[in-house]
């Protein structure tokens with residue numbers, strides 16, 4: 001008989017105590033990565049620590065400061081949220097791409113981040129929106145920029161006993177919008193060959209005054225690409241500027257060669273998606 | 288390790304079962320409770336055969352741990368008909384011959400019921416995207432989509 005425990009702590013402090021005391025315990029959010037990995041033969045943990053009964057980890061709140069997202073909130077709660085879709089359409093479309101309706105009924109943005117797949121769909125959209133991760137641990141709480149959260153495939157900055165509690169996204173500046181695009185060989189239910197998210201702020205004269213660009217599935221972690229943002233800022237987001245941003249993204253990409261795509265193909269696609277996402281984000285500000 | 292005693296609500300009735308801590312809800316339904324209408328296809332979240340509704344959300348029962356059911360409200364395919372009266376989706380699946388071997392059918396019907404709850408008047412495109420997480424190796428999907436859209440029209444007409 002396997003000696004596995006199921007724990008459902010009711011508070012962050014209780015969850016931290018459980019995972020700090022037992023390094024072989026695993027946090028369970030929606031289980032759409034974790035349980036699949038165990039069925040595929042990963043070693044079973046000593047305990048599943050289900051964090052979905054902790055109030056701080058569930059729910060979406062939007063106020064003057066921005067979005068406060070409980071780490072274990074199912075994706076479907078986000079995609080149904082009208083105000084979230086209005087303020088962060090690119091983030092909402094990234095969340096909406098995770099698996100099927102069934103998977104979105106379980107899978108969370110916190111789980112998407114903590115699983116640390118380079119192809120995770122929400123990471124780029126969180127990066128361009130300057131999201132921060134709120135982490136609780138035995139030593140108290142700390143906050144870290146989302147682009148610094150993942151360190152390598154399957155590895156995050158979380159240390160023993162640490163739990164991702166929430167994700168905070170500041171309210172976008174006026175005349176700002178975002179977009180996320182990924183390439184997959186079919187129209188649903190697949191892992192990104194490459195992805196790109198762009199956020200732009202465009203003034204009343206049509207000049208881009210701020211931008212963030214991030215690319216996914218083309219390096220060990222999602223990458224913030226400041227050079228691509230630089231190519232956009234100061235421009236009218238015309239074809240020439242978009243092309244320069246695309247080239248910067250392609251140059252920043254460090255993709256692998258695998259059955260999903262060759263290095264050269266991924267590099268090109270990272271640029272193409274950057275260009276297209278920038279055009280969509282611009283269109284969203286203007287309209 | 289002791290088995291866990293779980294109390295929950297299934298198809299409107301209080302229910303209890305014993306399970307292992309790492310057992311799936313799919314296994315508890317089928318093996319513990321004898322509710323074999325919910326099917327096992329892939330067991331990895333890809334096929335939708337195990338679709339159930341937990342606290343109003345459509346989820347794959349193969350990726351839910353059985354102990355998570357404590358205090359929740361669960362609807363399975365067995366809960367859709369009322370007595371001998373089939374749910375309109377079940378009736379329309381029969382009329383449209385929207386099944387062959389039938390192993391995917393409970394999952395499709397539960398997923399479609401969740402769709403019609405959320406969107407009583409879905410377009411064909413919305414219906415196809417909503418059901419993208421349900422796989423069928425027999426029908427070619429088209430009859431399933433027709434059956435769901437016809438059910439939606441039927442429910443709307445009977446409501447007026």
Ligand SMILES: Cc1cc2nc3c(=O)[nH]c(=O)nc-3n(C[C@H](O)[C@H](O)[C@H](O)COP(=O)(O)OP(=O)(O)OC[C@H]3O[C@@H](n4cnc5c(N)ncnc54)[C@H](O)[C@@H]3O)c2cc1C
Pocket residue numbers: 026027028029030031032033034035036051071072097098099100103106107108109110111112113114115119120121122158162163164165189190191331332333
């Ligand atoms: C059929 C299918 C299709 C999918 N399609 C996509 C897709 O298109 N795009 C995509 O990006 N992903 C996809 N996924 C992967 C998965 O659904 C997502 O990554 C999802 O967001 C994971 O969230 P979860 O809540 O289920 O995480 P879980 O599986 O519960 O957890 C994932 C990992 O993070 C850890 N963890 C979770 N929450 C916390 C926390 N709060 N603090 C610390 N550690 C934590 C867990 O211990 C585990 O290691 C798919 C999965 C399936 C089964």
Ligand code: FES
Pocket residue numbers: 326327328329330331332333334335336337338347348349350
């Ligand atoms: S058996 Fe659960 S999705 Fe296939």
Ligand code: FES
Pocket residue numbers: 385386387388389390391392422423424425426
């Ligand atoms: S009817 Fe056989 S799998 Fe759908």
